[in-house]
Amino acid sequence: xxxxxxxxxxxxxxxxxxxxxxxxxxxxxxxxxxxxxxxxxxxxxxxxxxxxxxxxxxxxxxxxxxxxxxxxxxxxxxxxxxxxxxxxxxxxxxxxxxxxxxxxxxxxxxxxxxxxxxxxxxxxxxxxxxxxxxxxxxxxxxxxxxxxxxxxxxxxxxxxxxxxxxxxxxxxxxxxxxxxxxxxxxxxxxxxxxxxxxxxxxxxxxxxxxxxxxxxxxxxxxxxxxxxxxxxxxxxxxxxxxxxxxxxxxxxxxxxxxxxxxxxxxxxxxxxxxxxxxxxxxxxxxxxxxxxxxxxxxxxxxxxxxxxxxxxxxxxxxxxxxxxxxxxxxxxxxxxxxxxxxxxxxxxxxxxxxxxxxxxxxxxxxxxxxxxxxxxxxxxxxxxxxxxxxxxxxxxxxxxxxxxxxxxxxxxxxxx
Amino acid sequence: xxxxxxxxxxxxxxxxxxxxxxxxxxxxxxxxxxxxxxxxxxxxxxxxxxxxxxxxxxxxxxxxxxxxxxxxxxxxxxxxxxxxxxxxxxxxxxxxxxxxxxxxxxxxxxxxxxxxxxxxxxxxxxxxxxxxxxxxxxxxxxxxxxxxxxxxxxxxxxxxxxxxxxxxxxxxxxxxxxxxxxxxxxxxxxxxxxxxxxxxxxxxxxxxxxxxxxxxxxxxxxxxxxxxxxxxxxxxxxxxxxxxxxxxxxxxxxxxxxxx
Numbered sequence: 001x002x003x004x005x006x007x008x009x010x011x012x013x014x015x016x017x018x019x020x021x022x023x024x025x026x027x028x029x030x031x032x033x034x035x036x037x038x039x040x041x042x043x044x045x046x047x048x049x050x051x052x053x054x055x056x057x058x059x060x061x062x063x064x065x066x067x068x069x070x071x072x073x074x075x076x077x078x079x080x081x082x083x084x085x086x087x088x089x090x091x092x093x094x095x096x097x098x099x100x101x102x103x104x105x106x107x108x109x110x111x112x113x114x115x116x117x118x119x120x121x122x123x124x125x126x127x128x129x130x131x132x133x134x135x136x137x138x139x140x141x142x143x144x145x146x147x148x149x150x151x152x153x154x155x156x157x158x159x160x161x162x163x164x165x166x167x168x169x170x171x172x173x174x175x176x177x178x179x180x181x182x183x184x185x186x187x188x189x190x191x192x193x194x195x196x197x198x199x200x201x202x203x204x205x206x207x208x209x210x211x212x213x214x215x216x217x218x219x220x221x222x223x224x225x226x227x228x229x230x231x232x233x234x235x236x237x238x239x240x241x242x243x244x245x246x247x248x249x250x251x252x253x254x255x256x257x258x259x260x261x262x263x264x265x266x267x268x269x270x271x272x273x274x275x276x277x278x279x280x281x282x283x284x285x286x287x288x289x290x291x292x293x294x295x296x297x298x299x300x301x302x303x304x305x306x307x308x309x310x311x312x313x314x315x316x317x318x319x320x321x322x323x324x325x326x327x328x329x330x331x332x333x334x335x336x337x338x339x340x341x342x343x344x345x346x347x348x349x350x351x352x353x354x355x356x357x358x359x360x361x362x363x364x365x366x367x368x369x370x371x372x373x374x375x376x377x378x379x380x381x382x383x384x385x386x387x388x389x390x391x392x393x394x395x396x397x398x399x400x401x402x403x404x405x406x407x408x409x410x411x412x413x414x415x416x
Numbered sequence: 417x418x419x420x421x422x423x424x425x426x427x428x429x430x431x432x433x434x435x436x437x438x439x440x441x442x443x444x445x446x447x448x449x450x451x452x453x454x455x456x457x458x459x460x461x462x463x464x465x466x467x468x469x470x471x472x473x474x475x476x477x478x479x480x481x482x483x484x485x486x487x488x489x490x491x492x493x494x495x496x497x498x499x500x501x502x503x504x505x506x507x508x509x510x511x512x513x514x515x516x517x518x519x520x521x522x523x524x525x526x527x528x529x530x531x532x533x534x535x536x537x538x539x540x541x542x543x544x545x546x547x548x549x550x551x552x553x554x555x556x557x558x559x560x561x562x563x564x565x566x567x568x569x570x571x572x573x574x575x576x577x578x579x580x581x582x583x584x585x586x587x588x589x590x591x592x593x594x595x596x597x598x599x600x601x602x603x604x605x606x607x608x609x610x611x612x613x614x615x616x617x618x619x620x621x622x623x624x625x626x627x628x629x630x631x632x633x634x635x636x637x638x639x640x641x642x643x644x645x646x647x648x649x650x651x652x653x654x655x656x657x658x659x660x661x662x663x664x665x666x667x668x669x670x671x672x673x674x675x676x
């Protein structure tokens with residue numbers, strides 16, 4: 001008795017197809033002393049789905065146009081030196097893979113956004129294990145979707161904002177995965193504009209001139225487990241909807257105009273499990289509604305949360321506020337936001353029924369922060385005895401700060 | 417004068433007040449550093465203590481010492497010694513021993529916790545210098561108050577009132593005027609108002625040296641532009657010196673005229 005299994009047939013066909021493409025796809029080896037010693041020329045010779053293997057060495061080439069689906073792979077990080085003349089790689093075809101190259105010296109221009117790698121209107125790209133140095137723009141995705149930017153190292157030496165570019169920039173791109181990259185010393189570490197459904201995970205963005213991560217008009221994006229450290233102005237999320245921010249770390253964004261995170265016109269976002277440590281302002285919120293702040297840690301910031309205006313129906317639950325100079329700063333007497341079950345290190349209430357929840361509500365807005373919002377010059381009285389005294393009396397009986405702005409269920413013990 | 421200075425100094429040491437004061441700062445320094453091992457963070461906490469406690473202790477101590485040693489002073493006045501050297505000697509004896517207790521009491525624990533290796537050494541020395549200045553200023557002021565008032569209760573009252581005014585009320589008036597005139601540019605005003613009060617001046621001088629100065633924002637930038645430069649630093653030290661010298665001159669003047 002014979003059984004007929006249609007699956008086997010398909011598998012066989014697939015294997016045949018795979019073998020076929022394997023046989024037909026050619027591998028080109030490029031090295032400084034080989035027959036093929038130029039990347040540009042070899043790309044012209046190659047046909048679709050070929051693989052280019054670049055051996056160790058230095059290749060002084062720029063404006064390399066990749067116009068067919070190719071896999072371009074470096075062995076032991078060959079150096080492609082653009083000699084500051086312009087862009088290095090320009091990808092205009094779908095299904096291109098760049099892997100393991102060392103790109104240096106992108107040309108700085110005041111009229112063109114030269115990038116080390118620019119992907120133009122191409123889908124299914126993969127850019128991985130690249131090292132970019134001495135750059136203007138790093139990886140620039142332009143109207144390109146469904147790709148992956150993975151495990152790259154981008155190290156710039158930006159000094160001024162006007163003549164430096166962004167590390168990874170996405171413009172009108174969607175469904176892109178950006179993960180495990182390290183971006184350092186550029187203008188904006190990662191910049192998104194009009195880019196939806198982007199996943200940003202496990203990246204480190206530090207020592208950038210302006211923002212570690214910058215969102216503009218980009219919706220339905222998720223960013224998780226990233227670290228943003230010592231950036232000129234922290235992270236800015238602006239004019240975007242449905243953003244999920246989880247388990248990120250914002251550290252040491254310290255300076256007179258620096259924020260851990262700046263939220264402007266953000267609606268329906270979720271911010272949870274993040275750590276904000278030693279920033280001048282942990283989160284600066286302006287015109288942002290329906291945001292859930294859950295289980296975040298605010299440690300040693302100047303201001304943990306600063307609400308500038310027009311923020312409604314936000315909810316703060318289960319956050320830890322530890323040793324911030326000001327926990328919350330508010331500029332109006334109106335409050336429509338909810339604080340519930342947070343831990344406040346400066347809470348001095350008691351818990352008679354031992355249910356872990358303080359019996360006295362906590363008022364997170366100090367009178368001093370209210371006064372400072374009204375007349376900024378009064379900040380010179382920071383840490384004076386007089387301010388401590390009036391803060392204390394305001395806490396006992398609030399007159400100036402919003403009456404309903406309080407945490408009625410403050411935790412007695414820190415949320416682990 | 418030196419002999420009387422030495423006498424006052426040893427008198428304080430014998431009466432164990434210097435030790436108590438020294439041990440207080442020693443304990444404070446050790447406890448702070450034990451609770452958080454970070455030298456630069458401890459400097460911030462110390463600042464809060466120093467700008468409130470040093471003036472208070474200086475004031476109380478000065479008044480107390482003057483009234484307590486009144487009989488001895490009268491005995492000295494009967495001797496062929498210049499009046500100014502008697503009072504200067506007592507003043508420098510008290511202020512010197514208080515400053516020494518402060519510097520040693522805080523210096524020892526910080527040195528043991530590796531101050532020399534940390535980069536907070538400059539902030540810390542600034543803290544000690546302003547602390548010493550505040551001691552000299554407030555002991556001087558309290559001596560002037562004590563010499564002008566025969567009545568001990570009155571003298572104590574005025575001295576505490578003076579401390580209360582400079583440490584608390586002044587800032588209140590300052591705040592009120594800032595809020596009242598918020599429509600006007602207030603940068604120069606707040607600069608001048610800060611510089612005029614030795615407690616505020618010391619607080620701002622120390623704050624600007626610490627990371628926390630970033631919180632001061634725009635106003636802080638203006639302050640930094642003034643106090644952060646060498647000139648601004650010299651100006652503020654000069655203001656502190658003027659604050660030190662004025663009570664001394666007042667003391668000499670009063671001592672010369674007073675009828676004992």
